Amino acid sequence: MLLEFEQISRSFGGVKALSGVTFGVGEGTIHGLIGPNGSGKTTLMNVVSGLCPPDGGRLLLGGRPIHRLGPHRIAGLGVARTFQNIRLFAGMTCMENVIAAQHLRGGRALLPRLLRLRGAKISETRSVAEALTCLTKAGIAARKSAIAGALSYGERRRLEIARAMALEPRLLLLDEPIAGMRLREIEEMEGLFRSLARSGITILLIEHNMPFVMRLCHRITVLHFGQTVITGAPEEVAEHQGVIDAYLGPKRTEG
Numbered sequence: 001m002l003l004e005f006e007q008i009s010r011s012f013g014g015v016k017a018l019s020g021v022t023f024g025v026g027e028g029t030i031h032g033l034i035g036p037n038g039s040g041k042t043t044l045m046n047v048v049s050g051l052c053p054p055d056g057g058r059l060l061l062g063g064r065p066i067h068r069l070g071p072h073r074i075a076g077l078g079v080a081r082t083f084q085n086i087r088l089f090a091g092m093t094c095m096e097n098v099i100a101a102q103h104l105r106g107g108r109a110l111l112p113r114l115l116r117l118r119g120a121k122i123s124e125t126r127s128v129a130e131a132l133t134c135l136t137k138a139g140i141a142a143r144k145s146a147i148a149g150a151l152s153y154g155e156r157r158r159l160e161i162a163r164a165m166a167l168e169p170r171l172l173l174l175d176e177p178i179a180g181m182r183l184r185e186i187e188e189m190e191g192l193f194r195s196l197a198r199s200g201i202t203i204l205l206i207e208h209n210m211p212f213v214m215r216l217c218h219r220i221t222v223l224h225f226g227q228t229v230i231t232g233a234p235e236e237v238a239e240h241q242g243v244i245d246a247y248l249g250p251k252r253t254e255g
Contacts, residue, residue, distance in 0.1 A: 002027040002202045003048070003171060007057035008067075010043055016226050017043040018054070023221045023231040025171075030193060030203045032213040032234075035223035036246055041206045042084070044223070045173055048204070049081045050074040061171065078170035082160045082177060084206075090149030094140060094159050097148050098131035101166040131166065138162035139192060154185040161192070172196065174205035178212060190216055214238065222246065 001024035010018040018040045025031045033041050046052035047059060050071035059067035066074055089097050135141040140158040143151065148159060157177060164172055174193075178186045186209070193216060197203055207213050213220060214234045222229040222237060224246040230237055237243055 001025060001060075002062060003204065004060040005044075005057070006060070008044070008047060008054045008059060009056040010040075010047060010052060010054050010226075018047070018226045020057070021223070021226070021228050022057075023228055025202060025204055026219065027202055028197060028200055029218040030197050030205070030216055032217035032220040033204060033206045033223065034208070034210070034213060034220060034237075035229075038225075039223040039246075040226040041223055042175065043226075045081070045175055045204075045206060048074075048171075048173060049079060075167060078168065079173065080164035080167040080169035080171070081173040082157075082164055082175060084175045084179065086156050086160055088148045088156060088159060088163070090147070092148055093145050094135060094148060094151070094162070095128065095131050095144045097159060098134050098162050098166045099127050101163040102127055102130065131162075134162040134165040135159075137165055137192075137196070139188065154181055157181070157185075157189070158192075165196075169201060171202045171204065174203060174207075176206055176208065178207065178209060186212060 003025040005021050005023055008018055008021040009016070021040070021044060033044065035041055043052060047054050047067070050066075050069055050073065054067050057067070058065055061077060061079065064077075066077065089100060092100070132141060132144065135144050138158045138161045140155055140162060143155060148156065151159060161177070178189050181189065190212065193203055193205075205217075217234060219231060220234055220237045221231040222240070222243050224242070229242040229246060230240045232240070
């Protein structure tokens, strides 16, 4: 397993957002995280990215505990994330957005480039080439010089993924990556995520579009009231009574 949750718990005041969450995410797989609103999905993503340390339990990345590390340390270990609300530098070009993200990666210092020290030009040329590769993988290379704020919604989603790719991630966290997209855009994103997984990147995603999740994911974990209902293959999850109850309500008996 690349990512392992071991009895992860997190409370906010008197409210338990997560309670003993335990499951694993296999390396090179696409793993769905689903559940009703308020079930703890985004809190769990915040735990993985270091924004929200757990109150209890352990989180392992490649066997290494990371639950006490801050966001920049975790990002430096190869964990990249996109958010439900797109976060881009709206006044910068697509290329500049991706280059800016590269500086979260270990060994890529910004100061020498700003001061034009020896080797800075070589570093800048490499950064541009790497950024173009990320834009190409995300299917938005043709818009490399466009201002991010002028992009369409689907293009902005792609740019956010290109920025995440700039971290050279082992693990990519996606929070509702196809929300608000048209059918053709959804199909294109599905192809993109499959391609990323084939390249060895592990994906953990939150998504409410159930047909999309069932088609795309190798494994799915269902959360309800901060607890794990089931982790399994899509067909197992679809037939699980706890999942049916969580989404549709328990079946009523006649009488």
